[in-house]
Amino acid sequence: MSLMNTTQKSQRQLNKVPFDPQLSPGARNAVRVCLRIEPAEKVTVITDEVSIEIAAALVHELEDLGCPYRPWVLEDVAKRPLTDFPQVIADDLATSQVSIFAVQAQTGELKSRMKMTDIVNQRKIRHAHMVNINKQIMLEGMRADFLKVDRLSAKVVERVRAAKQIRAKTLAGTDLVMDVNPNYRWVKTSGIISSDKWGNLPGGEVFTTPGEVNGTFVIDGVVGDYLCAKFGDLKENPITIQVERSRLVEAQCANRELESDFWNYTHTDENSDRVGEFAIGTNIELKDVIGQILQDEKYPGVHIAFGNPYGAHTGADWDSSTHIDVVGRNFDIWVDSEHIMHAGRFLIEA
Numbered sequence: 001m002s003l004m005n006t007t008q009k010s011q012r013q014l015n016k017v018p019f020d021p022q023l024s025p026g027a028r029n030a031v032r033v034c035l036r037i038e039p040a041e042k043v044t045v046i047t048d049e050v051s052i053e054i055a056a057a058l059v060h061e062l063e064d065l066g067c068p069y070r071p072w073v074l075e076d077v078a079k080r081p082l083t084d085f086p087q088v089i090a091d092d093l094a095t096s097q098v099s100i101f102a103v104q105a106q107t108g109e110l111k112s113r114m115k116m117t118d119i120v121n122q123r124k125i126r127h128a129h130m131v132n133i134n135k136q137i138m139l140e141g142m143r144a145d146f147l148k149v150d151r152l153s154a155k156v157v158e159r160v161r162a163a164k165q166i167r168a169k170t171l172a173g174t175d176l177v178m179d180v181n182p183n184y185r186w187v188k189t190s191g192i193i194s195s196d197k198w199g200n201l202p203g204g205e206v207f208t209t210p211g212e213v214n215g216t217f218v219i220d221g222v223v224g225d226y227l228c229a230k231f232g233d234l235k236e237n238p239i240t241i242q243v244e245r246s247r248l249v250e251a252q253c254a255n256r257e258l259e260s261d262f263w264n265y266t267h268t269d270e271n272s273d274r275v276g277e278f279a280i281g282t283n284i285e286l287k288d289v290i291g292q293i294l295q296d297e298k299y300p301g302v303h304i305a306f307g308n309p310y311g312a313h314t315g316a317d318w319d320s321s322t323h324i325d326v327v328g329r330n331f332d333i334w335v336d337s338e339h340i341m342h343a344g345r346f347l348i349e350a
């Protein structure tokens with residue numbers, strides 16, 4: 001049943017929006033496997049005009065389950081790009097046990113998303129973060145066997161939690177060393193979402209805030225936030241970056257616009273150039289990078305992010321107003337002396 005007030009424009013009837021039935025398996029996975037929503041739980045669904053068909057598929061699954069939900073289309077309640085998280089949605093979110101955010105990122109909206117996740121963290125809401133979700137991701141990453149991904153993720157996180165150092169290399173030229181800070185927690189976000197940590201969907205990664213990172217990273221996959229939609233797959237135009245003592249010190253790319261945009265993003269505030277996340281992708285259902293950060297950061301390999309360290313989850317005691325992921329391809333990974341990945345394939349059984 002819907003809690004929708006049809007007299008309010010903000011409460012658009014997403015259950016009346018037609019959608020491709022091919023979206024249903026991914027939507028069902030999100031609702032029943034990843035979020036494990038119970039019929040008595042209230043759900044807040046947040047979407048936008050671009051993602052409304054996907055939201056309609058999700059709402060269909062919620063109605064089939066019989067749980068109460070309240071849908072929101074961002075353009076109905078605020079001007080895009082958002083300068084703040086709409087209070088009317090924040091108030092509703094605070095009354096829900098589960099939330100789904102299926103929206104396309106726009107320039108400058110990260111701060112509004114952080115305000116939303118602050119509410120999620122404070123109220124221990126099971127939250128599915130589906131920023132830049134699209135049809136291809138619904139047909140690929142969202143159809144993964146997340147129970148299998150979770151089993152592998154559990155084995156990986158067991159190893160890295162006991163590690164002192166992780167090394168990542170690629171034939172493209174990446175050679176990165178991360179020293180683990182034992183005071184920072186490793187977090188598993190395998191697609192099975194709990195109230196302890198909201199998660200991206202599709203899921204499949206383990207991450208922490210690094211102690212210190214040094215070396216070269218060749219970004220021949222994608223970069224995150226709104227730059228992803230602008231530049232897409234970087235296989236033909238990689239960025240080569242140098243990191244010293246966890247700070248970005250150099251970035252070079254044949255595409256000067258990409259190089260400039262990336263450099264400016266990572267110099268927004270005093271910690272925007274600091275590595276806030278070191279992660280290993282564990283979604284073994286993914287076969288290659290597709291140019292969409294939401295899915296590509298789960299692709300087996302290493303990705304790092306500059307800026308916000310998600311300190312509420314890792315225990316990091318510093319902050320940033322920005323967060324941008326960078327993804328490469330075809331990694332070899334060593335956890336201390338154990339070789340756990342070769343050329344993008346795990347050497348650990350799921």
